[in-house]
Amino acid sequence: MxxxxxxxxxxxxxxxxxxxxxxxxxxxxxxxxxxxxxxxxxxxxxxxxxxxxxxxxxxxxxxxxxxxxxxxxxxxxxxxxxxxxxxxAAAVHFHPAVQTILEIGGQDSKVIVIRNGVVTDFAMNTVCAAGTGSFLDHQAERLKIPIEEFGELALTAENKVRIAGRCTVFAESDMIAKQQFGFSKAEIINGLCEALVRNYLNNLARDKQLLEPIVFQGGVAANKGIRAAFERELKTTIIIPQYYHVMxxxxxxxxxxxxxxxxxxxxxxxxxxxxxIKFIPKTFECNFCSNRCEIIRVEQEQKVIAVWGDKCGRYSESISA
Amino acid sequence: MKQIPNRLKVGVPKTLFASYNLSYWQRFLTLSGMEVVFSGESTKETADRGGRLLPHEFCIPIKIFMGHILDLLDKGVDQILLPRMTDRNKTNFFCPKLIGLPEIVKFSLNLEEKRFFSPEVICNGLNPKVVRFPVTAAASLQQMKRVEKQALKYWEETLDNCRKQQITLPEAALKTSLETSRETALKISPETAGRGKLKQPEHHLCVGLLGYAYSLYDPFINKGIQRKLDKLKIRVYTWEMLEPETIETSLRGLKRPIFWNFGRMLLGAGLHFLKDPAIDGIIYVTTFGCGPDSVAAEILNLEAEKHQKPFLLINLDEHTEDGHLFTRLEAFADMLSTFKEDNAV
Missing domain, CATH: 3.30.420.40 (ATPase, nucleotide binding domain)
Incomplete structure (x- = not known):
């Protein structure tokens, strides 16, 4: 078989x-x-x-x-x-020559630097989820545009609009202001895509050398507006792998x-x-020490099959053995 | 044993300056005839209570420090040890928040100055030195001067242990205190001391772990980073395991001197680790908004690039979730493994 x-x-x-x-x-x-x-x-x-x-x-x-x-x-x-x-691993499998991976998911984004098929450096967003999929989702909803059409619409923008990209809250107030100036939805969305890309490159890729070939993956890679904004900023073509969304x-x-x-x-x-068979996840606060860890325990038919969340290993190490 | 009536109860916050020189201060105060009371371990409550007293933009270590002060007051101490960390050396400074500790506490809690035990301290690299003793009924100036020398000697022994046995500062402090007397034995949990329950895991990677003692040895701030590294089979090397000369020699290569006392040591240790072929990579632990680190860590990052040695900056703040931290550490470990041999799974 x-x-x-x-x-x-x-x-x-x-x-x-x-x-x-x-x-x-x-x-x-x-x-x-x-x-x-x-x-x-x-x-x-x-x-x-x-x-x-x-x-x-x-x-x-x-x-x-x-x-x-x-x-x-x-x-x-x-x-x-x-x-x-x-x-x-996935990017190198499909594109063995890849040197840079841009990945934007639902709540985090990362940049991975590859040389000779091996990871040599990486960065992940730290304190804030600005510029990730959830942020775009939220804005799409606010503008009443299905997220699937978001990217296409950005490509039709005629004028450039600059939107603050550092912070989601600022971006939103900027967007409202620009709407009131009379810019079209397409222009605002395009501005948003550019802000997101600027934010990503400034925060994550700040000290990284982004060499070609560059692969862009994660759910947000479906967004043509973001891809176009990346290509404009990096002045190069970006590869979107066939399985970008499930890499x-x-x-x-x-x-x-x-x-x-x-x-x-x-x-x-x-x-x-x-x-x-039913799996029941349960959580409780351990009172053994001052850390008060939140312990997560998954049970299957009264049998504990997994535990995690403890800093000291008191629970997790007793089960994995 | 002679019972001393009404010994002065002095509280020592187990963070910031005391995470470095805990055994020094304990010795000094005890030998001066005072009763030493330590604050408890940092917890969510410590950070929350402390944070409420401070302006929003203060870093998490200072918020936690304030929480420790509150804990000491709850424990009914007469005075709180709050050394005035000064800079008599023109090329060696402390972070402004460390310099201003007595003022920060005084004004955020409206405490009278008589509640403070504030010797004036200089710190040249690792060794603290009291340059002005406070006036206290508990001990005479002569006595304090004498015991300060003993405390310093004891501290040097602790550091010596770190270097000789290649162990971390809390591990050494625990060891040295157990070897001397039970009365002054420090209560340090294995979690704080760095090593968890895992007994001698077969480490296959060696990492230089850099960070201020108050973050590196406070499992609440660092989310148990040492234990996580242990799990990933990473052996950790820290600044206190290096000879002071080694650190100084590394710093000499810098174009411009760096003048923060503790930041200097981290950078010097980091620069040494970059050149040490036994060290596979460097992890620098910082807390959000740290001024000195924004310079020290950045210099090291650039130098690491030159040496082609993997460098990971871990920026900690008030989040309680530690999954992200493990993701980064595991990815870093995978990266180092592939570097070393093609065995990353």
């Missing part, structure tokens, strides 16, 4: 799932909005995934994204990896595959059938 690898990326806004074959080619890729229910999305998504592939052995499962621990526990993942390593999941699957090749270990994957 064919050996397949599953990658799951649970982000702040979306959950993405892919299946790759032994050579690393994607066979299925799905993108779902979380709507605040990542656990349910994982279960439903996996059911869809099971139907979309022919009977095969799942030889490895990798999870990534901010919800990677939860996903890893629920699925019985073989590998739980940070999203920077995952995104880099994190592809990376997780690729890394699970790499681990399998190296170790040859059987997968701990629970199997598609077992995923419908």
């Amino acid at each position: 064919a050996k397949l690898f599953v990658g799951v990326d649970v982000g702040s806004v979306s959950t993405n799932m892919v299946v790759i074959d032994e050579e690393g080619n994607p066979l299925a890729a799905h993108y779902y909005r979380n709507d605040g229910q990542p656990l349910q999305v994982i279960q439903e998504g996996m059911a869809v995934l099971a139907e979309s592939i022919k009977p095969a052995t799942i030889a490895g499962v990798g999870t990534t994204g901010s919800g990677r621990l939860l996903a890893g526990a629920v699925l019985g993942a073989d590998l739980v990896k940070n999203e920077i390593t995952a995104h880099a 994190g999941a592809v990376g997780a699957a690729l890394l699970a595959r790499k681990q399998w090749i190296r170790t040859g270990k059987d997968s701990q994957f629970r199997g598609f059938a077992d995923l419908n």
Whole structure:
């Protein structure tokens, strides 16, 4: 039977799932909005995934994204990896010559510098979510434009409008002011795209050398206005990979595959059938020391399958053993 | 043992200056005949209570410091140790907030000056030195002068332990205090001392970890960074494990001198780590809005680029979620591993 690898990326806004074959080619890729229910999305998504592939052995499962621990526990993942390593692995797989990765997701954005196929530097947004997918979502809603049409509309702008990009709150008040000056929606949206790109380059990529080829991935890469703004700022063409929206999941699957090749270990994957059993996440505050950590515990049929959140390892180390 | 009636109770906030010279101050005060009371560990409440007393833009270490002061007042101390950190050396300064600590406390809490125990202190690199002793009924000037020498000696022993055994400052402080007497033994949790429950994990990466003692050894501020690094099998090296001459030699290469006392040491240690082939990368831990770090960390970042050594700046603030921190550290560890050998999974 064919050996397949599953990658799951649970982000702040979306959950993405892919299946790759032994050579690393994607066979299925799905993108779902979380709507605040990542656990349910994982279960439903996996059911869809099971139907979309022919009977095969799942030889490895990798999870990534901010919800990677939860996903890893629920699925019985073989590998739980940070999203920077995952995104880099996917970009290098499809574009071996890549030297710069721009990634903008729902609530964070990163820049990854690659040289000779290896990560040499990276940066991630720190204190503020300005210039990420959620911010664009919010503004699209305010202007009553579906987010899918947002980028297209930006391309039709006739005049340039400058909008403050440092902070979401400032950008919003700037936008309102510019609307009142009579600029069109297209012009304002274009201004917003440029502000976001300026903010990204100034904050994240400030001290990085952005060499070509540059790959742009993450949900926001779908936005043509942002892509055009990047190309204008960087004065070069930007590559949008075919699987730009699920690159994190592809990376997780690729890394699970790499681990399998190296170790040859059987997968701990629970199997598609077992995923419908109820998983109950619970949280409590540990009172053992002054840190008062918020402990998250996932139970399946009264059995604790995963714990995290403790700084001291009191709970998490007793379970993983 | 002779019972001393009504010993003066002096509170020591276990942060900022005392995260460096905790054992020095403890010795000095105890030998002067005072009863030493330490503030508790930093918590959310410490930061919240302290923060409420200060203007919004103060950095998180100062907010936490104020919380420690409140904790000491709750514990009913007679006086609070608040050294006046001065600069008699023209090329060596403290951050303005450290210099102004007595004033910050005095005016935000409306405390009378008699509640302060404020010796005037200079600090040349690592060694504190009292240049003016406060007048107190608890001890005579002669006595204080004498015990200050002993405290300094004790402090030097602690530092010596750091270098000889390649351990962190809290680890060494704990060790030295246990070796001497139980009465003066410091209560330091293993979490603060840096090492967690993991016993001697097989470290396969070596990282130079830089940061001020009050951030690096306060698990509340740094979200347990040392433990996380332990989990990633990273062995940590810090500034206190280096000889002072090593730090000074590294600094000599700079075009312009850097004059913040503690920032200087971090930069000097960092510059040394860049040249040390045993160190795979550098992690610099700073707190949001730190002025000296905006210079020191930036210089190091640029130098790291020249040496092609991976450099990670961790900027901490008041967020309670630590997932992001682990994401960055793991990605950094992956990067170092691929550098070292192609085994990053």
